[in-house]
Amino acid sequence: MREPAAGYSEEFEVNMGPQHPSTHGVLRLLLRMDGEIIKNAEPHVGYLHRAIEKICENRTYPQCIPLLDRFEYVTSMSTEEVFCLAAERIAAIEVPERAEYLRIIMLELDRIASHLIFLGTFSLDLGAITPFLYCIRERETIMDLFEMTCGQRLTYNYIRVGGVSQDIPEQFLPLARKFVDTFQHRVDDYEALLTENPIFLARTKNVGIVNKQVCLDYGASGPVLRAAGVEWDLRRDDPYSIYDRFKFEIPTGTVGDVWDRYMVRVRELRQSNEIVRQALDQLPTGDIKAKMKPLFKPPVGEVYARIENSRGEMGCHIISDGSTKPYRLKLRGGSFCHTQLIPEVAPGIMIADLVAMFASLDVILPEVDR
Amino acid sequence: MRLELSSLLKVIGDWISSLGLPVWLVDLIEMCGAAAMVMGMAFLIILFLVWWERKLSGHFQQRLGPMRTGWHGWLQTIADGIKLFQKEDIIPKTVDRKVFYWAPVICFASSFAAFACLPWGKNLWPTDLNIGILYIFAITTFVVISLLMAGWSSNNKYALLGGMRSAAQIVSYEVPLTLSVLGVIVATQSLSMVAIVGAQEKVYNWFIFRQPLGFLIYLIAATAETNRAPFDIPEAEQELVAGFNIEYSGMKFAMFFMAEFLNLFLVSAVAVTLFLGGWHGPFLPSWLWFLLKAFFIVFVIIWFKWTYPRLRVDQLMEFCWKFLLPLAFLNLIVAGFLFR
Amino acid sequence: MADSGTIIRLLVEKFPSQVEAIELNPKQTAVQIDPRIVVAFFEFIKTHPDLKMAYLSSISGVDMTTNIDIVYFLSSIEYKHKLTVRTKVNRKGGKIDTISTVIKGANWFEREIWELFGVEFLGHPNLTQFLLPDDWDEGPPMLRDWTGRNFVKMPEIGG
Numbered sequence: 038m039r040e041p042a043a044g045y046s047e048e049f050e051v052n053m054g055p056q057h058p059s060t061h062g063v064l065r066l067l068l069r070m071d072g073e074i075i076k077n078a079e080p081h082v083g084y085l086h087r088a089i090e091k092i093c094e095n096r097t098y099p100q101c102i103p104l105l106d107r108f109e110y111v112t113s114m115s116t117e118e119v120f121c122l123a124a125e126r127i128a129a130i131e132v133p134e135r136a137e138y139l140r141i142i143m144l145e146l147d148r149i150a151s152h153l154i155f156l157g158t159f160s161l162d163l164g165a166i167t168p169f170l171y172c173i174r175e176r177e178t179i180m181d182l183f184e185m186t187c188g189q190r191l192t193y194n195y196i197r198v199g200g201v202s203q204d205i206p207e208q209f210l211p212l213a214r215k216f217v218d219t220f221q222h223r224v225d226d227y228e229a230l231l232t233e234n235p236i237f238l239a240r241t242k243n244v245g246i247v248n249k250q251v252c253l254d255y256g257a258s259g260p261v262l263r264a265a266g267v268e269w270d271l272r273r274d275d276p277y278s279i280y281d282r283f284k285f286e287i288p289t290g291t292v293g294d295v296w297d298r299y300m301v302r303v304r305e306l307r308q309s310n311e312i313v314r315q316a317l318d319q320l321p322t323g324d325i326k327a328k329m330k331p332l333f334k335p336p337v338g339e340v341y342a343r344i345e346n347s348r349g350e351m352g353c354h355i356i357s358d359g360s361t362k363p364y365r366l367k368l369r370g371g372s373f374c375h376t377q378l379i380p381e382v383a384p385g386i387m388i389a390d391l392v393a394m395f396a397s398l399d400v401i402l403p404e405v406d407r
Numbered sequence: 408m409r410l411e412l413s414s415l416l417k418v419i420g421d422w423i424s425s426l427g428l429p430v431w432l433v434d435l436i437e438m439c440g441a442a443a444m445v446m447g448m449a450f451l452i453i454l455f456l457v458w459w460e461r462k463l464s465g466h467f468q469q470r471l472g473p474m475r476t477g478w479h480g481w482l483q484t485i486a487d488g489i490k491l492f493q494k495e496d497i498i499p500k501t502v503d504r505k506v507f508y509w510a511p512v513i514c515f516a517s518s519f520a521a522f523a524c525l526p527w528g529k530n531l532w533p534t535d536l537n538i539g540i541l542y543i544f545a546i547t548t549f550v551v552i553s554l555l556m557a558g559w560s561s562n563n564k565y566a567l568l569g570g571m572r573s574a575a576q577i578v579s580y581e582v583p584l585t586l587s588v589l590g591v592i593v594a595t596q597s598l599s600m601v602a603i604v605g606a607q608e609k610v611y612n613w614f615i616f617r618q619p620l621g622f623l624i625y626l627i628a629a630t631a632e633t634n635r636a637p638f639d640i641p642e643a644e645q646e647l648v649a650g651f652n653i654e655y656s657g658m659k660f661a662m663f664f665m666a667e668f669l670n671l672f673l674v675s676a677v678a679v680t681l682f683l684g685g686w687h688g689p690f691l692p693s694w695l696w697f698l699l700k701a702f703f704i705v706f707v708i709i710w711f712k713w714t715y716p717r718l719r720v721d722q723l724m725e726f727c728w729k730f731l732l733p734l735a736f737l738n739l740i741v742a743g744f745l746f747r
Numbered sequence: 748m749a750d751s752g753t754i755i756r757l758l759v760e761k762f763p764s765q766v767e768a769i770e771l772n773p774k775q776t777a778v779q780i781d782p783r784i785v786v787a788f789f790e791f792i793k794t795h796p797d798l799k800m801a802y803l804s805s806i807s808g809v810d811m812t813t814n815i816d817i818v819y820f821l822s823s824i825e826y827k828h829k830l831t832v833r834t835k836v837n838r839k840g841g842k843i844d845t846i847s848t849v850i851k852g853a854n855w856f857e858r859e860i861w862e863l864f865g866v867e868f869l870g871h872p873n874l875t876q877f878l879l880p881d882d883w884d885e886g887p888p889m890l891r892d893w894t895g896r897n898f899v900k901m902p903e904i905g906g
Contacts, residue, residue, distance in 0.1 A: 051564050073568075073720060083878040091889060095901045126773045164637065164717025170468035236637055236716050253824065256803045256852035267824060274827050338772030341820045341831065343804060354807045354818065367807040377855050389640075389719040406878055 048076060053388075055084050061158065061395070062402025066379070068388070075391060078383035080376050085406035093366040098124055098198055098333045101366065106192035109370055109404045111154060114140075114147040115346040116368075117196035119353040122277055123342035124198045127357050128335035135323040136200035137279045142213070142316045143183070143195065145309045149220075150179045151347035152302045152309075155399045159299065160231060162396040163240055168230055175223055178216050185209060198333055200326030210317065217314045224306050232300070241296040245386065245394025247378055248293050255381070256374040259349025260301045261398060265293035271345035282319070283312050295397040302399075305347075334361050348372055348399055370404030412694060413530035441533045445522050449669060456668045457484040459702075460709055467713045491664075494657040499562070502654065506560035510553045511655065511662035517549035518669040525676050526600050528686045528694030539600035540592065543677060544585060547632070550670070551577045554651050557663075561654040569651035572640050572720055577632055579727045584628035586735035590614075590621040590742035591681045604685030615682040617745075620738045622682045624731055629674035630708055631727070633667065637715040638723055675704035751776040754798065754830060761791055769833065777831040782817075782843045785834060789849045792821065792830070799823045800830055806856035808864040810891045814838050815864055819846075836866055838890075845871040863889040 053066040063084035069077040089108055093101045105120050106113040118140060125132060132140075153176045157169035180190045186205050187195040195202055231237050247257070249265040262269055270287045272280040288304035290297025335357045343352040349371020358364040375398045383391055419440075424433050458473070458481055465472025473480025498507065521543045526532040536542050551574050558570015591614050592598060595606045607613050615622045631638040652663050679685060679700040688696035718726065754776055755768045765781035766788070780788055793801045804820040819832040836843050845868040847854045857868045858877045865887035868874065876883070885895045 049564060083876070083880070086878040088888070094891075129773065160716060164639070165715060166464075167468050167713050170470065174469055230714070231716075234715065236718055239722050240716060240719060253801060254851040256850075269824055275822070275829070336772060339818075340771075340773055340775070341805065341818075350804060352805050352820070354805060354820070356809060365807070365809045367805065369805040373855065374852055377852065387719065387721065 055081075061400055064376070064400075064402050064405075066391075068383075068391075070388070073387045075383050075386055075388060078379050078391065080379050082376065082402065082405050085403050087407065089407045090366050090368065093363060095362065097361045098335075098363065101363065102197065103192065103194045105368070106194055107403070108368055108407060109346070109348075109351070109401060110192055111401055112147045112151045112347050113191065113193050114143045114196060115344055115351055117193065118144055118278075119342055119344045119346075119351050120355075120366075121196050121198045122344065123340050123353045123355045124333070124335060124357075126340045126342060127338040127355060128198075128333070130199050130327050130329065132200055132327055133324040134321050136325045136327075138316050138320045139201050139205065139325065140196055141278060141280070141283075142313055142320075143186075143193075143201075145312045145316070146179050146182060146213075148309045148347045149306055149313075150176050152306050153179075155302055155347075156227060156299075156306075159396045159399075162392050163237065165231065165237070168227055171223070171227060171230075175220065178212070182209060182213055182216070185212075197326065199329050200324070202326075204325050213313070213317055217310055217317065220310050221307065224303065224310075228303060232303070238296065240389075240393055241299060241397075242294060243292070244295045244390050245382055245397065246292055246294045247382055251378065251381055252293065255377050257349065257371075257378065258374065259346065259371050260298055260305065261293075261349065261371075261375055261378075263288065264290035264297035264301045266291055271343060271350060275343065277342070277344055283315050285309075285312050295393050298397040298399075302347075332361055334359065346371055348401065348404070349375065368407060370401070372398075372400040372402070372404040375400050376405050412528060412692070416531070442523075445533055446519075448527075449519055449522055452672050453665050453668045454484045456672060456705065457487065459705075460668075463706070463709050464713050467710075488661070491657060491661040496657040496659065499654055501562045503560040503562070506556045507654075508659075510556035510560065511659045511666070512553075513556070514550055514553035514666040515662045515669070517546050517553070518666045518673060520546045521673055522669075524600055525673075526604050526680060526685055526697070528692065528697055531686075531694055532601060535599060535601045537597070537599045540588060540598050540603070540677070540681070543600075543673070544581070544588075547670070547673065548577075548581065550666070557655070558651040561651070563654055566651050566653045569653070573634060573651060575720075576634070576638060576640065576723060579724060580628045580631035580638075580731075583624055583727060583731040583735040584632060586732070586739055587621040587624035587628065588681060590618045590738050593739070593742045594618070594746040600680055604680055604687070607684040608687055610684065610687075613682065613684040618682065618738070618742060620734065621742070622678070624735050624738065625678060625682065626704075626707070628727075628731065629678065630711055631723070633670045633674055633708075635667075635671065635708060635712050637711065637718050639712075639717060640720050640723060671705060671708060672701065675701045675708065678704050750828075754828065757795065757797065758788075758792070762788065771831070775831055776829060777833065779833045779835075782834045782836055786844050786846055786849060788832070789819075789846045793849060797826075799825050800828075801850065803850045803852050803856075806853060806860065808860040808866060808889065810838070810864065810889060811835075812838075812891060815841055815866055817843065817860065817866070839865070841866040842869055843867075844869050847871060863887055865890070 048069055048071050051068045051070055053068055055063045055065040065081040065084070067079040067081060068075050089104055093104060096104065102117055102120065105116045109116045153172040157172035160168040183193060184190050185208060187193050187203060247261060247265060249267055252262045252265045252267065258269070266289055268287055268289050271277070273287065285308045288301045288308065290301050337357060337359045339356045341352055341354045343350050351371060352369040354365070354367040355363050356365040378398065379395065382394060386394070420437060423436055461483065462472040462480065473483040476482040476486050498504070523533045524536055524539045524543055554573045555570050558566045591603060594614065594617065595603050597603065652660060655663060679697060683700050686693035686697040755778060758766050758778055759768070762780070762784055765784050766778050769777050769779045771777050792798045800821040800823045802822050802824050804822060807818045809816040809818060814835045815838055817834050817836060820829070821832065822829040834843070843866065845853070845857055847857060848870065854873065855877070857871055858874060860866050861868055861871070861874050862877050862879055879888070886893065888895060
């Protein structure tokens, strides 16, 4: 906490956003400042509210999936996965092996792509412009892999209830293996630019600390929770799909400052790379979709399914009334809880630190607004 | 045969005086001619530097930079200039018009006025003030006033924050800047730029070898003076959306932009003069050596920008006052002993 | 780690007539509680040494045409077990106590339910405009019978 200098000073209100290069979406932060020090930060959200939940009450289950892609467009695969997981649990559908492996490969590649965007925009917010372009270069390969499979680079519409929509083409495996083999060295490159740099350390160490108690109170999840020292990963602690067949570590931090959140995500990049490598090695042959009726009509039921997204816990609460359309669909993204952390952490820090902290929370506004 | 521009200029000068015009007119013509040449040189340098920075940043970031406007994009700056020239000059209603108007002019003029003192080559300086280096530091301080004017008159909180930050930064970093240069002045016993270059005839006499700490402090402080990364907090795009020049558009913005590149070249040229032997060098013409060395320092400063993240305002100040300044004093004391 | 049966037994013992287990498809640990004990209930499951469920995943509102259901999802970081809690409030003018004093993260979830369903959370620190535009005047939009200015129902497919 910093105390402002003694003497007469006037507080003033500054509006950060909604159009601002570093609020990662359309977020309006109403800052009450005393010089460079923030007294209070109030987030105003709702600029991206598209009433997705209301619209989905009026769409059949397959029709919901493209809409849900837009709910969290940076990791569309995980949104589709959580929805299909929930629907499959209600209808007690068994997904074939090959489809599960393909899902895992796509999910982990998606996680890598999302963390690369985080890395790029985070260093961009701190002023180091070059790592952003290196990260985009890697992401291009992942986009190529996705495009050759489902035809799309961003909103995939790939994972369907009961499996996946299409099988991978033959060019997929060689390109994926090449990516997996070279990616470790690329991560070393990014670390060389940032991790040991004294300027970077001065901007991130002991800045924007979100400690364990605050995280648990607010329901923070994913890298934010792990950086605070809590080893909680839904892939291991609330298992779904076939994650129990892969060996991977769960990186954790100690203090919960910006540097910890950065390091947790960089190490997760390497771990996801490992999972993709193992999945590519173990990929079996078989069906890619379970045998289902053409019109998906699950029985009456209610479930809350959650998966480990790159941002945290992504949850989907579906209530089915036996018809082809979900009666109620509620989505919950990790960023929703993380944006609540801002008024808790902001008082007493400088605006540059707020930018660094907000970038490290890796918030995507569409998740908050739906 | 060494291509010496100075002999060419001497021929022209002799011809003008032989025309039989009154003395004051001859002087006036010579002064205007020199000013015009320096102005031309300044614009050519801006042209080149804008293009070069974009190409360099592109190659650092694994991409190509401008490629379509001319061979490898060399006409890009001209295209940008034409674009900025014909843009609508938007002046918000609530600004302080006179101050708003004059801020970019003062910024550009003060950076440009310092060019009068640079030794561009053998016998190739517009003027040889015997307080050369003092004049340069004094006149570039006007930039601070112009930034404050820009920030205040824009009537915008972001601009005000940016202007204040930049004023604090520039004023603070002038102290180690001047101190680092004092070491060289102690050695040459003169403030004149020409005399300083003259003291570095042999390579082993170059002050970069005799005052390495001074050179490093100068380089760091000069990067801060020109508001470039890692010290570009006043223009920190990601936080204050372009800081003090938020409300400027069109030609006025172009003037701030040009002033930044002029400043960049100026500090590099001063570094070359003070530490790297000025225009001394074998085989090639002296002005070519000067330009090559100056552009090398410009390259290093551009390299800094695209590699390092940005320091926070208070860290910047701490670094200046608690680290650079004591080092600069130490350097001065050691120089005093060495060159007594 | 307490299993499903133990959790429900502990809860029913503490709040005898106000908590009852319910069956859902698929099988999960779920209880229905009386809305008046909501704060005491969450205090209990947060602090009880065998339950320790302090991690709130989500709160959803559901319009069940006769009343509005509020569904809470909790889990425990230490024991890794989960719980679904349902409670009912009135459709028009429903009121329930806020649990943001017990679990701070409930703040924005409850704010969203207030805005989209019209349920008032007593004691909530900040029930203000959240997701909807500032000049919204068409009532809580997530109710099943809401017809706003631009609402178009899609044609039915199949059965």
